[in-house]
Amino acid sequence: MQIWTDLDQVADGPRAVVTIGNFDGMHMGHKRVVGACVERASRQGLRSVACTFDPHPRKVHDPDSGMELINPLRDRLDAMAATGLDATLVIHYDQSVYTLSAEEFVRRYLVQALHAAEVVVGEDFRFGRDSSGDVNTLRELGRQLDFDVVMVTDIEAPEGRRWSSSWVRDLLADGDVTGAARVLGHLHRIRGTVEHGHKRGRTLGFPTANLATGIEGVIPADGVYAGWLVRRVPGTEANEFLPAAISVGTNPQFGGTVRTVEAHVLGRSDLDLYGEQVAVTFVARIRGMEKFDSVDALLARMDDDLRKTAAVLGVGVSSRVDPDSVTAGTGGASARC
Structure with a gap:
């Protein structure tokens, strides 16, 4: 998997199926979304690309929250590479990113840089300044800018809880590393x-x-x-x-x-x-x-x-x-x- 940390590093190539997220811990829900991106790209002969953020947006907007990342960036990238992604763009999350409107973000990263043919996201996907954009916003921009949007529905564990990074943190706080491994998938x-x-x-x-x-x-x-x-x-x-x-x-x-x-x-x-x-x-x-x-x-x-x-x-x-x-x-x- 290629790793890009700047837009200037993005290699020219065919259009891409792109997914976006923080992917902290790369748990089973994340793997479902990223896996859909990889599978759809393979079926269409396109490249599969993920966008993730470093530092985590919450650590930028709420530095006193005490939130710890489940894993460091290198482990997150290792887990993403294991899904079969062709490339990941690590976006440095700072004011130049979080002040972009939803449309500006899509144009700069998804259209101009990555040439997205499809964008695969989860149900709770939010983006743009003040998290103003959601899946419906993305679909409307896709109609204007020539890409399709695929929403992957949430999956739940047998006990009915949604797979999430917060669940992993709760399990680790209880010392239940076996349960955390089940949610993470590793x-x-x-x-x-x-x-x-x-x-x-x-x-x-x-x-x-x-x-x-x-x-x-x-x-x-x-x-x-x-x-x-x-x-x-x-x-x-x-x-x-x-x-x-x-x-x-x-x-x-x-x-x-x-x-x-x-x-x-x-x-x-x-x-x-x-x-x-x-x-x-x-x-x-x-x-x-x-x-x-x-x-x-x-x-x-x-x-x-x-x-x-x-x-x-x-x-x-x-x-x-x-x-x-x-x-x-x-x-x-x-x-x-």
């Missing part, structure tokens, strides 16, 4: 750079990769999760998925105050990930965050967490590692892998 993940922590985990036999600042994506509720730590294999373009028990919270056992994400890769003491950008993918919640009567009680529960994590991920059971074998930050020969 596992939820966050990204960040591995930082130095208090290094308590390594002394207990549970060395962790710590993410604390600059985390991209919505962090689920405090608790322990089964999932994967995903990192780029040094010197390659390949990714490796490492089975991990993931702790989210402030570490109440030791009086912590900073909320962190700590991923312990099962059975590994030789990883030195400091400074690396990694992704943490959540598969299932093992338990909520607890404070135990003693460190021994904590260790017993963490041993159980490792067994449950291995069972969820379908990998071999691993026990605590020997603290003396941990090489992270030591400069040892096996420190990078």
Whole structure:
């Protein structure tokens, strides 16, 4: 999939079937709309193009809302590419965009830049200054400017709720990463750079990769999760998925105050990930965050967490590692892998 971040980058080509949206999280409802765009373009021999916005319009118009993007832009684009789109235009959302009238927006982006033959949108699509345009506005402009409009109706989950980004955020706030994955159609993940922590985990036999600042994506509720730590294999373009028990919270056992994400890769003491950008993918919640009567009680529960994590991920059971074998930050020969 080609990615354009400026109108000057848009490649000449045939007319296009275009879809437009924020696509935060690229959940099942988004995939239905984008999939319709791809299918209709393929059937007509046209190219399929999506338009999305960065930053998210709500973060521009209501910066104090505290809204977090479900995933960073790179993950959104990865999910969009997986649908088979030919290209995505990332529109930098600022005053030059949100002050455009509905007609000005359509002429500049859909007609002049992308040569739209069809535009595919969802039922709740709004556009133009003060969100003045809707599907009916788009249809009227299509009649004037020679493109058709296809509206994809909303789909609902079996329980009757509409697939939506807000639903995903609600599920993550409850720690229901399994439910969030069902709405998304893929596992939820966050990204960040591995930082130095208090290094308590390594002394207990549970060395962790710590993410604390600059985390991209919505962090689920405090608790322990089964999932994967995903990192780029040094010197390659390949990714490796490492089975991990993931702790989210402030570490109440030791009086912590900073909320962190700590991923312990099962059975590994030789990883030195400091400074690396990694992704943490959540598969299932093992338990909520607890404070135990003693460190021994904590260790017993963490041993159980490792067994449950291995069972969820379908990998071999691993026990605590020997603290003396941990090489992270030591400069040892096996420190990078």
